[in-house]
Amino acid sequence: MSDRERWGTRIGLVLAMAGNAVGLGNFLRFPVQAAQNGGGTFMIPYFISFLILGIPLMWIEWGIGRYGGSFGHGSVPGMFDRLTDQKKKWAKYLGVMGVVMPLVVFIYYTFIVSWMLAMSFFSLTGDYFGLRDIDEMRGYLGSFQNIFDSSYSGPLVTLFFFAITFIFLGWVLRRGLSGGIEKLALIGMPILFVFAFVLMWRVLTLPTMAASPADGLNFIWNPDWSSLGNAKVWLAAAGQMFFTLSVGMGSIHCYASYVKRDEDIALTGLSTAATNEFAEVVLGGTIAIPAAVVFFGVTGATAIANGGAFDLGIVAMAVVFQGLPGPEILGKLVAFLWFFLLFIAGITSSVALASPTIAFLQDEMQFTRKKAAAMVTAIALALGLFIIIFFRNGALDEWDYWAGTFGLVVFAAIEIVLFAYVFGIDRGWDELHRGADIKIPAFYKPVMKYVTPLFLFTLLGWWGATEALPTLLMQKVDDPSQIPYLWLSRGVMVALLVIGTILIKRSWARKAGEEA
Numbered sequence: 464m465s466d467r468e469r470w471g472t473r474i475g476l477v478l479a480m481a482g483n484a485v486g487l488g489n490f491l492r493f494p495v496q497a498a499q500n501g502g503g504t505f506m507i508p509y510f511i512s513f514l515i516l517g518i519p520l521m522w523i524e525w526g527i528g529r530y531g532g533s534f535g536h537g538s539v540p541g542m543f544d545r546l547t548d549q550k551k552k553w554a555k556y557l558g559v560m561g562v563v564m565p566l567v568v569f570i571y572y573t574f575i576v577s578w579m580l581a582m583s584f585f586s587l588t589g590d591y592f593g594l595r596d597i598d599e600m601r602g603y604l605g606s607f608q609n610i611f612d613s614s615y616s617g618p619l620v621t622l623f624f625f626a627i628t629f630i631f632l633g634w635v636l637r638r639g640l641s642g643g644i645e646k647l648a649l650i651g652m653p654i655l656f657v658f659a660f661v662l663m664w665r666v667l668t669l670p671t672m673a674a675s676p677a678d679g680l681n682f683i684w685n686p687d688w689s690s691l692g693n694a695k696v697w698l699a700a701a702g703q704m705f706f707t708l709s710v711g712m713g714s715i716h717c718y719a720s721y722v723k724r725d726e727d728i729a730l731t732g733l734s735t736a737a738t739n740e741f742a743e744v745v746l747g748g749t750i751a752i753p754a755a756v757v758f759f760g761v762t763g764a765t766a767i768a769n770g771g772a773f774d775l776g777i778v779a780m781a782v783v784f785q786g787l788p789g790p791e792i793l794g795k796l797v798a799f800l801w802f803f804l805l806f807i808a809g810i811t812s813s814v815a816l817a818s819p820t821i822a823f824l825q826d827e828m829q830f831t832r833k834k835a836a837a838m839v840t841a842i843a844l845a846l847g848l849f850i851i852i853f854f855r856n857g858a859l860d861e862w863d864y865w866a867g868t869f870g871l872v873v874f875a876a877i878e879i880v881l882f883a884y885v886f887g888i889d890r891g892w893d894e895l896h897r898g899a900d901i902k903i904p905a906f907y908k909p910v911m912k913y914v915t916p917l918f919l920f921t922l923l924g925w926w927g928a929t930e931a932l933p934t935l936l937m938q939k940v941d942d943p944s945q946i947p948y949l950w951l952s953r954g955v956m957v958a959l960l961v962i963g964t965i966l967i968k969r970s971w972a973r974k975a976g977e978e979a
Contacts, residue, residue: 467535468832469721471641473731476722478648480735481742482811483714485655487575488706489743490805491776494751496703498768498775500696502752502761503686506744508700512918513740517704519907519915520875521736523882524710525728526895528719537720537822538562539713540967543878546886554881555971559963560874561713562823567866567956568712569816570843571850571859576809577628578607579802581620582777586798591615592785597767600778609855621851628810629844635814636821636836640721644814651807658804659746665797666754670788673760679753682761694925701922702868707743708736711871711878714815717822729899750801755779758786776805817843827970849955856948857940865956869931876919879911888912 470476497505531542539561543554582604585591591603603615610618635643667676690696705711722728755764755775768775784798817839824835850858882891892908933939937946 467532467537467721467826468640469723471645475641475645475649476718477731477734477738478652479645479811479815480715480718480731481738482648482652482808483718483815484707484709484735484739484812485652485742486706486709486808486812487572487579487805488703489739489747490751490808491773492706493703493743493747494755495768495772495775496699497683497748498752498755498765500699501687501690502682503684504688504690504693505696505700506684507686507691508697509703512697512701512704515910515914516701516918517708517710518733518736519911520704520710520879521708521715522729522732522895522903522907523879523891523911524715525719525732526891527878527882528716529722529724529726529728530894531716532720532722533724535826537717537826538819539716539878540823541827542716542720543881544971546881551885554885555967556964557877557881559960559967560870560877561716562820563956563959563963564866564870564874565713565816565818566820566839566843567862567959569813569820570846571862572809572816572867573628573632573813573843574625574847574850574854574859576806576813577621577625578604578777579806579809580628581607581624582781582802583799583806584624586781586784586795586802589791589795591781592791592795595782595785597770597774597778597782600781601771601774603781604773604777610851611855625847625851629840629847632810632813632817633836633840635810636817636840637833639832644818647814648811651811655804655807655811656742656746658800658807659742659750662797662800662804663746663749665787666750666757669754669757672757672786673763674756676753676757678761679756679764680749682756682764683748683752698922698925701918705868705871705875708739709812709815711875712816713819713874717819718815720822725898727898727900729895729903730901733901751776751780754783758783777802823966828966846955853948853952857945858948858952861949861952862956864934865953869926869934872919872923872926876916876923879916879919883912883916 470479527542527546531537531539531545534541534545536542536545538558540555540558543558547554591600594600594603602612606612606615607621607624610621635647637643638646669676709715719728722731752764752775755767759767759779764775764779767779771778780801781798784794784801787794787797817836820839821832821835824830824838825832828835830838850862882888888908888911891911895903937949940946940949
């Protein structure tokens with residue numbers, strides 16, 4: 464295992480892990496979730512979920528990752544196999560979710576990231592300046608999302624920016640851990656934070672229009688205590704935890720597997736979580752929502768957030784930048800800062816999402832790094848074209864729900880049972896403290912064993928009954944003509960799971976033959 468890649472520096476590890484967690488969810492999804500769920504009301508269950516769901520899962524995934532990495536496994540199948548002392552032969556097959564789900568998310572996530580690159584470029588050129596109506600900007604964004612919509616751009620524009628994004632990702636992934644991913648984080652994350660601070664300052668110094676920046680901050684930080692009994696708010700807050708910390712995905716496990724056996728994970732894990740929360744709550748919460756409130760008022764901003772996942776962070780912000788006081792060129796530059804910030808956040812998360820599958824091919828299938836990166840990039844590029852072609856028929860939303868939403872909760876429930884009850888909470892607690900620079904508060908031990916699993920299974924049951932089952936049965940489909948395409952999208956995901964399971968079986972059979 465000595466020839467496995469390692470992180471070059473601790474700061475590189477922290478920034479790479481932060482890059483994994485700090486993604487589009489921090490700056491796009493978080494403001495929407497907060498606005499849809501009462502602003503300050505949302506923040507209370509959000510922080511409670513962070514303490515009893517996010518933090519425990521984050522530490523557990525660091526622990527599983529480093530432990531599996533000490534045996535040469537950079538992906539979840541091998542980690543689950545070792546976690547159960549190889550006595551439960553089925554455990555490794557459960558780990559297929561930690562290889563296929565991040566790959567599926569990587570594919571459609573990168574498509575979204577390419578929109579940010581396009582919007583960055585067209586902010587500088589002023590291509591969309593003059594479209595000051597929300598519906599017009601929705602149409603403009605729709606021209607990137609749907610290659611069959613040529614109202615503002617043709618299919619070549621979408622494919623061009625998608626290709627550029629993939630070429631860059633492939634280049635970074637081929638260069639390896641310290642030479643590619645770590646360097647990207649060391650350069651990209653400081654730029655992201657500088658851009659975010661500049662944008663935050665600009666938003667907070669906006670003059671009063673429909674409202675003031677203070678009204679936006681008041682909305683996000685002053686709770687309506689009477690709304691805390693609404694289960695929807697709690698479910699939304701818990702769901703945001705999976706996006707904000709990238710838990711239940713497999714990418715934390717992969718990055719942690721390259722940490723040395725006796726290297727600290729307790730403090731490092733907490734540092735990356737704190738960095739992510741700062742980016743989401745302080746920066747993400749102080750840019751999009753206050754800016755939208757200034758231009759559209761609290762009621763208007765909430766209505767925009769309810770309109771769609773990208774309406775607040777992309778559509779509304781594009782309108783806002785056109786109305787900034789001062790010369791138009793300043794509005795274009797500020798718009799560029801925002802959308803390029805989103806591109807950086809997305810690209811650092813994308814390389815993390817691709818890493819578990821690359822690690823699986825390297826460690827279990829004996830591929831070289833370059834061959835594994837090339838294969839993952841090629842598969843993702845081909846299936847990315849599938850998403851682009853069938854975007855208008857709900858393919859992206861279908862993959863996002865099963866692999867990027869509900870699947871995260873299922874995976875987290877599996878891993879916490881294996882860690883706390885099969886591996887054993889006592890062994891797990893000792894593993895987390897191996898080489899630790901801090902002592903994890905003792906109350907987290909029973910939290911990991913009882914509270915977090917209870918929270919997870921409650922969340923799983925609730926979502927399963929109210930969301931997953933109706934979605935599975937196509938009861939929430941507004942357009943019946945989409946149903947064949949949705950089944951096709953599901954079929955592709957199932958095929959990937961089957962192929963992954965077959966590869967796991969063959970890999971372990973090969974190892975057994977070599978040992979014999």
